[in-house]
Structure formats: structure tokens, C-alpha cells
Amino acid sequence: MLREKIIKAKGGLPWEFDPPVVRPPLLMLVAKAFLLLLMAAACGFLLFFPFSSSSHIHFQELTGLQGHRVAAFCAFTRSCSSEDNAMHQSTAHEGASNRTPPPQSVRHIVLQERPHEEKVEKEITQGVKASKAGPASSSAVPPLSIPGSTVQEARIALSTRACRSPAIDGYTKIDAACMKQSPTNQWFQAYYRAGGKQADLVVHYDQAASYDGIAVAWGLTNKKDTVEECAAHCLRHMPGDIPGPFQQMPCNVFVYCPLEECWEPDAWHATKGDCWLKFSEAPAKPEVNVRGDLSRAVKERHPEAPPRVQWVSGVLLPPGVELTNGTWSPRVNW
Structure with missing residues (x-):
């Protein structure tokens, strides 16, 4: 009765009664x-x-x-x-x-006794050991010293490339003035002035590899019986030994042919004993022409090429400076 009275008071019918508003619970919101x-x-x-x-x-x-x-x-x-x-x-x-050649196989020959250093892995190379001085103690071996610079300065200088690659335009536009003023050549000159000797440098070998650089001794006329003799010639070579625009350049790279013939993608015919002595910027990070097994692209361009590189290359570096994998030279696309 009360409901009907309320409906009639509103002037409506029973079925017009407004249902109550249902509000969603707070948890749902x-x-x-x-x-x-x-x-x-x-x-x-x-x-x-x-x-x-x-x-x-x-x-x-x-x-x-x-x-x-x-x-x-x-x-x-x-x-x-x-x-x-x-x-x-x-x-x-x-x-x-990451544009670096594949890891190299390296041997180190120290031509005179040097203090040994603790060997540690370094991320800038793959498969190559780098040297680092161990912790200081009363019985620790003193750190290596290099005439004219610290080991750290030598690492930077011998890994810095300031001039364009000599192989660009087929070696026809080499900037001799730039090479003379390059960090690498300036480091070598300071090393000699401070009493450093070429024969005290450490020889690093890279099997099945060809390194680029400016020739300071022509390989076709510089024959050696072994790669060790080729390295020894580089250790004897001094600036001023040759005429021409590169006479003030030291030898810090050598490339040797140990087989009856060694293939290369140019006009030269390399034979056993060819010993190329070269100057290269950044010898600790050398320009690599080819290394290891030849790629499919090289074989497609040169069907006569062997399956694997036939050259042996090497660099001369001061004690404490490590040889890295290097970078590809323009000749990788020849």
C-alpha cells in the first residue's frame, strides 16, 4: 500500500517505478x-x-x-x-x-732478455694475449721501460692511424709528408733519439697473413732463406738506408714468401724468399690484406687463388706493446 501511494503521488503507474541505481564496487574501478x-x-x-x-x-x-x-x-x-x-x-x-680480421696465430720472439709480465686477456683482440704489469710488491718485477716514452704512450702512438691508407688508388697517391709526421714515425724518431735500438724491438709473427705498408726494401730483389732472416733484416734496417721520399721511415713490418710461389692479387709474381720490408702506420694495429682461409668473394674474383694465404707477416714492436688483430686494408677487395 505504501508503494502504491508513493507511485500515485508521483503521478505514475506501478510499472513506471524507477529502479534503484546500481553502482560498481570500488575494487572493480x-x-x-x-x-x-x-x-x-x-x-x-x-x-x-x-x-x-x-x-x-x-x-x-x-x-x-x-x-x-x-x-x-x-x-x-x-x-x-x-x-x-x-x-x-x-x-x-x-x-x-667490429670490422676486424679473424684472429691471428702469433709467435713472439724476444731477441734479448726482458722482465716477464703477467699475461691477461684483453677484449680488443680475439685469441691474442696482451701484457699488463702485475700488482706492486716487494718481490714484483719492475715494469718495462721504453726509451723516449712510456709503454702506454707507445701503445697509443703505435695504434693510431693519421694518414690515408697507402693502398688507396693503387699506391699512386701516398702522402709522404703525412707519413713522416704520423704518430708512428714520430714515436720511432723519439725512440732513436732517446737511445732506443732497432734490435731491441720484439718480433711478432702472423702465420698465413699479408700485411700492408710502404716498401722500404723491395721484396722481388731482397731474397732471404727463412722468415727469421727476413725479420732480422727488418731489425737491421734504419732510416736513411734507402733513397727516395721514404728514406726516413723505419722498418716495422715484414712480409715473407716461404713457398715456391706465393699468390697475391696484383701484377707481381712472388717466389720463394721474397722479403718485403715495410713501414706501416699503427703497426700494433696493422692493415691486413688477407689472412687465413681466403673468402668466397676472393675466390670468385680470382679463381686461380689458393684456398689459404701463403705469406707470413710480422711486425716489430717495443716490449710491452701487444699486436692486435688489426684492420682490413683496401686490398681486401682487390
């Missing part, structure tokens, strides 16, 4: 809000993550390039502290690219 936030976070991650990854890669490349330039400047002006040099060297390694 909170759950919907959380679900919306979760979906928004997922969309943001999918949009931002690829950009963040690519930006990080580009940043590494830029900082690596800048690190090499600043480190080279520090090495020769000597205006930076040792902490600065270490920081720039670390930055250069972080930004280094």
Missing part, C-alpha cells in the same frame, strides 16, 4: 585503472626500447672515435695526465668497431 596503466607502460616500452638501443650504439661509435683522437693528442703533446690517457684509451676501446 581500481582494477580497471591498474589495467589501463599496465597497457600504457607496455606501449611506451615497445616504442622507446628500439630507439634507446640504436641511440646507445651510435653514442658508443662517436665516443670511440673521439677517444682515439684525444688519446693520440695526449700521447704526443704530453699535456694530459695519466688518468686522462687511461680514460681516453678506455673510451676508444669501448667505441671500437
